[in-house]
Amino acid sequence: RKEVEQDPGPFNVPEGATVAFNCTYSNSASQSFFWYRQDCRKEPKLLMSVYSSGNEDGRFTAQLNRASQYISLLIRDSKLSDSATYLCVVNIRGGSYIPTFGRGTSLIVHP
């Protein structure tokens, strides 16, 4: 089983749709969780950290479920500019602080 798993998609949604991504992690000692966004041929950029209590930033909501070992990202009212790959990052692997990426979920928002 991989350390961090994501559904690669692609998720193809119309503008205005709500879309949710999940990411599961295998190491229960993991402490830090993040969602990154990566546009084609660009570097990953931090979208939001994921806190135990859940957090929201505008149209984006991140949740952490420690019991089931997954994090989620909800995007409401999708925009064309949201089209990108969304990567989850978990910072524990093998008992050491190793920032580990999931394979990414591709989102395509169409008119």
Place this chain on the structure above:
Amino acid sequence: DTEVTQTPKHLVMGMTNKKSLKCEQHMGHRAMYWYKQKAKKPPELMFVYSYEKLSINESVPSRFSPECPNSSLLNLHLHALQPEDSALYLCASSQDRTGVAYGYTFGSGTRLTVV
């Protein structure tokens, strides 16, 4: 200054060449990372430096040699690379190795082509 700066942005090198990639940050971050990313794949960790000391080497071939001259700079020395080493090389930094505070900040990468 909240940036990680990488140079060069593009590099083409022959298999017998020696070149270096450079990374610089002035955010006072004490952990710095090298990642390799192939097309349509997630970034793969290569090295981690914490307080200027190499703390993780993900079994990277010796033709890649990292160096951390000071807390703001990270280099990756390349020698005798293979065409399959062609990729986007990303540098990242974080306040400390946990990344708890503000996550990891990435540079825009060096797109390397080995011919």
